[in-house]
Amino acid sequence: MDLDLIRQLALPNDTKIVLTVIDGLGGLPHPSRGRSELEAADTPNLDRLAADSLCGLTIPVALGVTPGSGPGHLALFGYDALKYTVGRGVLESLGIDFDLQPKDVAARGNFCTLDADGKIVDRRAGRIPTDESAKICKELAKIELPSVDLFVEPVRDHRFVVVLRAKGRRKLSPDIRDTDPQKEGVAPFQAEASATGGKATATLINTFIAEAREVINNRTSANGLTLRGFAQKPDFPAMPDVFNMRTAAIAMYPMYRGLAKLVGMTVLDGGESFLDEVETLKRRWNDFDFFFVHYKPADAAGEDGDFNAKVAALEAFDRSVADLRAVGADVLMIAGDHSTPTAMAAHSWHPVPFSLFSPNATPDGTNNLDERSCLRGSLGTFHATEVMPLAMAHAARFAKYGA
Amino acid sequence: MDLDLIRQLALPNDTKIVLTVIDGLGGLPHPSRGRSELEAADTPNLDRLAADSLCGLTIPVALGVTPGSGPGHLALFGYDALKYTVGRGVLESLGIDFDLQPKDVAARGNFCTLDADGKIVDRRAGRIPTDESAKICKELAKIELPSVDLFVEPVRDHRFVVVLRAKGRRKLSPDIRDTDPQKEGVAPFQAEASATGGKATATLINTFIAEAREVINNRTSANGLTLRGFAQKPDFPAMPDVFNMRTAAIAMYPMYRGLAKLVGMTVLDGGESFLDEVETLKRRWNDFDFFFVHYKPADAAGEDGDFNAKVAALEAFDRSVADLRAVGADVLMIAGDHSTPTAMAAHSWHPVPFSLFSPNATPDGTNNLDERSCLRGSLGTFHATEVMPLAMAHAARFAKYGA
Numbered sequence: 001m002d003l004d005l006i007r008q009l010a011l012p013n014d015t016k017i018v019l020t021v022i023d024g025l026g027g028l029p030h031p032s033r034g035r036s037e038l039e040a041a042d043t044p045n046l047d048r049l050a051a052d053s054l055c056g057l058t059i060p061v062a063l064g065v066t067p068g069s070g071p072g073h074l075a076l077f078g079y080d081a082l083k084y085t086v087g088r089g090v091l092e093s094l095g096i097d098f099d100l101q102p103k104d105v106a107a108r109g110n111f112c113t114l115d116a117d118g119k120i121v122d123r124r125a126g127r128i129p130t131d132e133s134a135k136i137c138k139e140l141a142k143i144e145l146p147s148v149d150l151f152v153e154p155v156r157d158h159r160f161v162v163v164l165r166a167k168g169r170r171k172l173s174p175d176i177r178d179t180d181p182q183k184e185g186v187a188p189f190q191a192e193a194s195a196t197g198g199k200a201t202a203t204l205i206n207t208f209i210a211e212a213r214e215v216i217n218n219r220t221s222a223n224g225l226t227l228r229g230f231a232q233k234p235d236f237p238a239m240p241d242v243f244n245m246r247t248a249a250i251a252m253y254p255m256y257r258g259l260a261k262l263v264g265m266t267v268l269d270g271g272e273s274f275l276d277e278v279e280t281l282k283r284r285w286n287d288f289d290f291f292f293v294h295y296k297p298a299d300a301a302g303e304d305g306d307f308n309a310k311v312a313a314l315e316a317f318d319r320s321v322a323d324l325r326a327v328g329a330d331v332l333m334i335a336g337d338h339s340t341p342t343a344m345a346a347h348s349w350h351p352v353p354f355s356l357f358s359p360n361a362t363p364d365g366t367n368n369l370d371e372r373s374c375l376r377g378s379l380g381t382f383h384a385t386e387v388m389p390l391a392m393a394h395a396a397r398f399a400k401y402g403a
Numbered sequence: 404m405d406l407d408l409i410r411q412l413a414l415p416n417d418t419k420i421v422l423t424v425i426d427g428l429g430g431l432p433h434p435s436r437g438r439s440e441l442e443a444a445d446t447p448n449l450d451r452l453a454a455d456s457l458c459g460l461t462i463p464v465a466l467g468v469t470p471g472s473g474p475g476h477l478a479l480f481g482y483d484a485l486k487y488t489v490g491r492g493v494l495e496s497l498g499i500d501f502d503l504q505p506k507d508v509a510a511r512g513n514f515c516t517l518d519a520d521g522k523i524v525d526r527r528a529g530r531i532p533t534d535e536s537a538k539i540c541k542e543l544a545k546i547e548l549p550s551v552d553l554f555v556e557p558v559r560d561h562r563f564v565v566v567l568r569a570k571g572r573r574k575l576s577p578d579i580r581d582t583d584p585q586k587e588g589v590a591p592f593q594a595e596a597s598a599t600g601g602k603a604t605a606t607l608i609n610t611f612i613a614e615a616r617e618v619i620n621n622r623t624s625a626n627g628l629t630l631r632g633f634a635q636k637p638d639f640p641a642m643p644d645v646f647n648m649r650t651a652a653i654a655m656y657p658m659y660r661g662l663a664k665l666v667g668m669t670v671l672d673g674g675e676s677f678l679d680e681v682e683t684l685k686r687r688w689n690d691f692d693f694f695f696v697h698y699k700p701a702d703a704a705g706e707d708g709d710f711n712a713k714v715a716a717l718e719a720f721d722r723s724v725a726d727l728r729a730v731g732a733d734v735l736m737i738a739g740d741h742s743t744p745t746a747m748a749a750h751s752w753h754p755v756p757f758s759l760f761s762p763n764a765t766p767d768g769t770n771n772l773d774e775r776s777c778l779r780g781s782l783g784t785f786h787a788t789e790v791m792p793l794a795m796a797h798a799a800r801f802a803k804y805g806a
Contacts, residue, residue, distance in 0.1 A: 028765055029765045061804050062404045062408070062789070062792060063404070063785060063789040063792055063793055063796075064404070064789065064792030064793045064794075064795055064796035064801060065404070065408075065412065065792065065796070065801065065804050066796070066801065066802075066803045066804060067803070067804050067805055068803055068804065068805040068806040069805075069806070070805045070806055071804055071805035081804070081805065082405075082408065085805065086805065086806075088806050091805075091806045092806070229806070347803060349796045349801070372767075372781075375781055375783070380783060381783045381785075
């Protein structure tokens with residue numbers, strides 16, 4: 001649904017909506033054992049919640065399309081992920097909790113290893129450890145560029161972020177092509193403008209690259225760098241405006257906190273564990289109308305291809321479900337931003353189990369929160385962007401459309 | 404899914420995709436016997452393939468909308484049939500294997516019978532036999548028009564195609580209203596421009612009509628003609644570009660070969676039977692990444708309203724399924740461009756059974772390829788334009804969307 005229509009329909013009310021996102025929730029049957037992670041997990045509380053809920057499967061972006069974390073979450077927040085896009089440089093900055101300003105230009109960097117001719121022999125510089133990357137970043141951040149503040153921040157292993165912040169009247173442009181050729185055996189590209197407005201910034205980036213090469217030239221590995229995904233912080237409509245609600249995010253990981261900030265949520269303390277998150281939810285219950293609560297371990301186990309670890313992560317979540325229910329939301333949803341089947345050890349395009357509990361909803365007879373059961377749920381297979389409209393309806397926060 | 408998004412996500416790979424289209428695949432229960440054609444047919448190989456596949460039902464254009472062959476196929480190829488339209492004149496030209504050029508203007512013609520006042524008394528001229536039409540077309544093709552090559556080609560019975568091809572600098576326009584009043588008791592219309600650019604071409608058409616009337620004036624039937632669906636060959640994005648694959652079509656009938664050409668497929672020899680088509684598939688296996696394989700007899704029997712003949716056509720197809728599977732596609736799909744229920748003796752809007760086999764897909768427990776079984780499949784009821792994105796995902800030919 002278009003955000004303008006949501007804005008037009010959104011009414012104030014005293015009701016509370018909780019959107020719990022289990023990252024990478026969906027899975028696939030174990031190749032030999034035949035049951036999916038959710039089917040294999042012992043999750044009596046999730047199953048009881050499903051039995052009290054409406055169930056279905058969400059399509060994060062489109063059938064066949066595997067989303068990254070950005071599009072997967074934006075869709076659940078009601079934002080069409082094909083329209084509201086976030087550049088790589090911005091996402092990486094969010095992921096390290098960098099306080100990106102509206103006019104900054106950010107890029108994702110890789111340290112790489114170059115041969116004597118300047119050609120890339122290892123795109124990831126042997127995945128050098130993060131603390132080594134951090135030391136190099138510290139040196140590179142000392143480089144001075146005219147009328148610009150430079151930030152170079154380590155991410156993990158060979159990955160880092162470069163941010164340019166204009167001083168005075170200088171204006172920066174994100175219209176710059178990747179310098180990363182995405183293959184070995186060739187030299188990194190020079191930064192080039194992808195639109196006429198990008199020329200001055202491209203020159204600055206090339207100055208940075210040249211000076212950086214001087215600094216790391218004598219290293220045996222990580223003696224070069226590539227940059228990609230030049231981007232500025234997008235100016236998205238804010239959830240409080242669009243949905244007419246006070247919105248809060250409870251998440252431990254910077255990436256998800258950052259995504260929530262991009263859509264105007266207030267970011268609350270996620271603490272050290274999901275138990276802390278639920279405590280925060282209780283403590284701040286009266287201050288907000290909508291809460292996005294994020295649970296990461298299922299995705300991490302899925303990416304590792306560890307079936308038993310994903311089962312354990314789901315079972316660990318299950319032990320918090322009673323507490324989540326006890327808070328007393330008018331609409332309590334369990335959703336996933338995408339599937340992360342351990343059989344693929346990666347994000348996937350598969351539709352994701354979803355449940356919506358509300359005193360206003362008649363349970364649909366789905367007795368388990370898993371892929372096959374939710375397929376038979378009353379919500380069917382639907383687009384993740386419809387999750388928030390469904391929540392608004394069940395929270396009696398949508399006006400009638402038309403007379 | 405938008406073709407631009409497909410183009411953005413499409414990755415090269417070594418995987419092979421086969422899209423088998425059983426024309427008019429879907430049906431309805433026999434009015435007295437209660438089972439549909441697919442349910443009544445003994446198709447052990449199709450059913451085994453379904454049991455090894457993901458199943459669902461495809462909506463060709465939109466719920467309630469009955470597609471012609473053009474939209475039905477374009478949707479399966481990934482092209483939104485409401486956006487990518489093919490004019491009647493072009494489709495008729497494709498159907499007779501006429502080598503339409505990009506700037507030609509084509510129209511579908513009907514011979515009709517006029518009374519002494521020039522009013523239509525029979526819109527189809529008694530459905531005169533094709534060989535008689537062919538003779539008249541040959542005479543009409545001798546008409547000379549200024550700066551234009553004229554083609555008049557018989558189709559079947561009273562139907563024919565008129566094509567104008569500009570010579571030198573002349574430009575032709577398809578913006579011309581139908582001359583067919585679609586009823587009897589009135590005279591055919593003069594050709595009129597539907598936009599200002601169409602005036603000169605409308606004059607040419609009227610010259611043609613006037614001279615044609617001179618030629619056929621003295622006949623007792625088929626002494627008049629009507630023209631409709633003036634159109635030029637559309638300039639569609641090409642599948643090899645959009646999908647990053649070498650694409651081939653294997654079909655016997657000109658219409659389907661023509662539709663495949665419109666989307667940039669290489670058209671291979673369909674031979675004389677479906678067995679020949681499967682042989683071509685095997686022989687050219689290494690030369691392409693994607694194959695569209697067309698099977699016509701189910702639709703023909705459906706259009707004839709012959710239940711037993713459609714059952715027999717489906718059973719005949721079934722005997723080739725083992726050979727199709729043996730070729731070893733990474734994604735093997737069985738689809739239909741639309742339903743052709745024998746109970747209606749016509750195309751219909753009903754969603755069409757669909758199955759997708761892939762080593763990367765977990766079978767969903769659908770044990771039969773028929774309307775009621777596929778309704779319970781894991782793909783649910785979905786738009787035919789999503790068939791290709793699903794295939795791309797299962798063939799590992801789609802990049803992740805967003806970070």
